[in-house]
Amino acid sequence: MKAANERQITELELSEHELSEIRMLIEERTGICFDKSRERFLVTRVREHLQARGFERGTDLLRAARKSNVEYEELLERLLTQETTFFRYPAVYEAFQKRALPELHIKKFWKNPRTLRVWSAGCSTGEEPYSIAITVADTLSFADAWNVEILATDVSRVALKQSETGRYSGRSISSVSEAQLAAHFSPVKNGQQVKPRLRKMVNFTQMNLASTVYVGRMDVIFCMNVLIYFSEQRRRSLVQHFYNTLEPGGYLFLGHSESISKMPVKFQAIVLNDCILYRKPTAEELQKSHSPTEGRS
Ligand SMILES: C[S@@+](CC[C@H](N)C(=O)[O-])C[C@H]1O[C@@H](n2cnc3c(N)ncnc32)[C@H](O)[C@@H]1O
Structure with missing residues (x-):
C-alpha cells in the first residue's frame, strides 16, 4: 500500500461527515464559515493538509486536531485566507x-x-x-x-x-x-x-x-x-x-x-x-x- 504522502490528494479519504465536522470545529473556534461558495476551497485545503501531515483519513485529522492545539493550529493555518497588500484600497x-x-x-x-x-x-x-x-x-x-x-x-x-x-x-x-x-x-x-x-x-x-x-x-x-x-x-x-x-x-x-x-x-x-x-x-x-x-x- 502506498504511504499517505505518496498518494494522490484526491485518493485520500474524506467523507461528507468528516468534512462537516472539520467545518464545525473551525467555525466554533474562529467564527470562520465555509458556506457552499467556499466548499471547493475547503475540500482542496483539507486534502492538501491530510497529505502533508500523512493522515490516512479525515477522522485521523479530526482526532489529532481535537486533542492537540498544535495540530489544530496547523490545520487552521491551511484554511485561512491571507490575501493582502500595502494600501489595498x-x-x-x-x-x-x-x-x-x-x-x-x-x-x-x-x-x-x-x-x-x-x-x-x-x-x-x-x-x-x-x-x-x-x-x-x-x-x-x-x-x-x-x-x-x-x-x-x-x-x-x-x-x-x-x-x-x-x-x-x-x-x-x-x-x-x-x-x-x-x-x-x-x-x-x-x-x-x-x-x-x-x-x-x-x-x-x-x-x-x-x-x-x-x-x-x-x-x-x-x-x-x-x-x-x-x-x-x-x-x-x-x-x-x-x-x-x-x-x-x-x-x-x-x-x-x-x-x-x-x-x-x-x-x-x-x-x-x-x-x-x-x-x-x-x-x-x-x-x-x-x-x-x-x-x-
Ligand atoms: C483576507 S485577510 C485580510 C487582511 C487585511 N485586513 C486586508 O484587508 O488586507 C483576513 C485575515 O483575517 C484573519 N482572521 C480570520 N479569522 C480570524 C479570527 N477569528 N481572529 C483573528 N483573525 C482572523 C486571517 O488570518 C487573515 O489574516
Missing part, C-alpha cells in the same frame, strides 16, 4: 488621511500625552498596519511628538511572524510610492524592509476575534476583509464590540463588500469617494439626535 487610506486623522489631530493636539491608538484587526502579514503607520507618519504634523500605538492582531501565528520581520517584495509593495519607499523602507536582499521608526509604532499580537478581549479604547479600528468570512450573528457581535471599543468620535474602516447598514449599531455612515467609513457619535451628538426637534410647540 487607496480610497480607504485617503479617507483615513483626509477625514479621520485631521479630526483626531484637532481633538487631541493639546492633550498630554498626545496619544493615537489604532487597531488593525485581522492584520494578516502586516501590510495593513504598516500602511496605517506610513499614513500617520506622512499626515500628522510633528508625528514624532505623538505617542502612536498601532495594535495589529491576527489569529495566524505564521502571518504574525512574517509581519514582525517587516520584509516585503513584489506585488505586496507595488502600491507604495517611490517617495514612501525612500522615506520608510530600507532595501534588503530580495526586497524592502520597513524602517525601525515605523516598526516601533506597531505591536503585533495573536488574537482570535471569536473570543474578543479588552484591548483598551481605540481612536480608529481597521477590520477589513475579515467579517466576510464570519456568520451574520458573529459579525453583529464583533461590530458591537468595535463600537464599544472606540472612543466617541472614533472611526471604523471595513472592507469594500462589508456593510453594516442593517445592523442595530449607532455608527454614522460617511461616504467619501469610493469608501464608507463609520464614525461613533459623541455623547452630545447622540443626545441631540434623541431630543425632540427644537422649536416644536
